[in-house]
Amino acid sequence: MQANTTSEANYDLLTLSGEVDLHYSPQLRESILGSLKAGKPLLVDMGQINYIDSSGIASLVEGFQAAKSAKLGYGLLNVSGPAMQVLTLTRLDKIFAIYTSADQFAATLPA
Amino acid sequence: MTKIKKLLEFQFPARADQLCQVRERLRETLRACSKSEQMVNYVLLAVGEACMNIIQHAYKDEPGDIILEVEKHGGNMVVFRLTDFAQHKTRGEEMRSRPLDEIRPGGLGCHIINEVMDEVQLIECDSDCRNVLQMKKRLRTPRD
Numbered sequence: 595m596q597a598n599t600t601s602e603a604n605y606d607l608l609t610l611s612g613e614v615d616l617h618y619s620p621q622l623r624e625s626i627l628g629s630l631k632a633g634k635p636l637l638v639d640m641g642q643i644n645y646i647d648s649s650g651i652a653s654l655v656e657g658f659q660a661a662k663s664a665k666l667g668y669g670l671l672n673v674s675g676p677a678m679q680v681l682t683l684t685r686l687d688k689i690f691a692i693y694t695s696a697d698q699f700a701a702t703l704p705a
Numbered sequence: 706m707t708k709i710k711k712l713l714e715f716q717f718p719a720r721a722d723q724l725c726q727v728r729e730r731l732r733e734t735l736r737a738c739s740k741s742e743q744m745v746n747y748v749l750l751a752v753g754e755a756c757m758n759i760i761q762h763a764y765k766d767e768p769g770d771i772i773l774e775v776e777k778h779g780g781n782m783v784v785f786r787l788t789d790f791a792q793h794k795t796r797g798e799e800m801r802s803r804p805l806d807e808i809r810p811g812g813l814g815c816h817i818i819n820e821v822m823d824e825v826q827l828i829e830c831d832s833d834c835r836n837v838l839q840m841k842k843r844l845r846t847p848r849d
Binding site: 648680686 | 721722724725728743746747749750753754757760761805808809810813814816817820821
């Protein structure tokens with residue numbers, strides 16, 4: 595897995611690629627919570643994810659809960675086919691805010 | 706009588722850093738059995754979840770080994786067996802899914818395994834300290 599966080603105007607963009615499993619999920623958790631603890635809304639780009647297991651999903655859920663508590667925007671961008679298979683299987687596709695463009699997410703944030 | 710063909714068998718250390726290599730070997734085997742990349746992904750996920758359960762809950766992150774065996778039974782049934790030698794004996798109730806309407810991290814592995822696989826069975830082998838998890842997946846059609 596590769597994880598790269600960039601600062602956009604009013605949110606952080608976390609771009610993931612590769613395979614997210616038990617070996618890499620602690621790194622994903624750290625990246626997600628790092629942005630949220632800094633008070634930044636977070637958009638997670640999952641377009642280049644070709645595998646994610648329940649440990650990776652747990653990191654995403656932890657981010658969802660942390661963002662909700664802190665009243666920060668949080669969403670998933672361009673979820674790849676394999677990642678969507680897992681979200682659907684666990685019915686989390688109905689819970690996460692999923693976007694097809696970063697502009698859509700940015701439009702949900704306070705000006 | 707059902708024809709059984711051994712497709713894969715290997716032993717690996719029960720560590721998170723091994724999972725990628727396990728998936729790589731299993732992916733190759735599954736692609737030879739199914740043309741459906743979606744089915745391959747689902748099965749990779751379920752077997753990965755089962756390995757993860759052994760690492761975290763059976764060995765509790767202590768050193769140990771796992772044996773993965775894959776067999777084809779007849780034209781369309783693939784059987785996966787994961788054997789560990791952990792002291793902790795996994796019980797049937799530990800393989801149950803949690804309610805999905807509880808939105809919290811963790812606890813989804815058993816749900817995934819049970820959703821993907823057609824049969825999941827814990828085989829107790831107390832006499833030689835082995836735990837065997839057997840999972841069966843029927844391919845939709847022989848040419849799926």
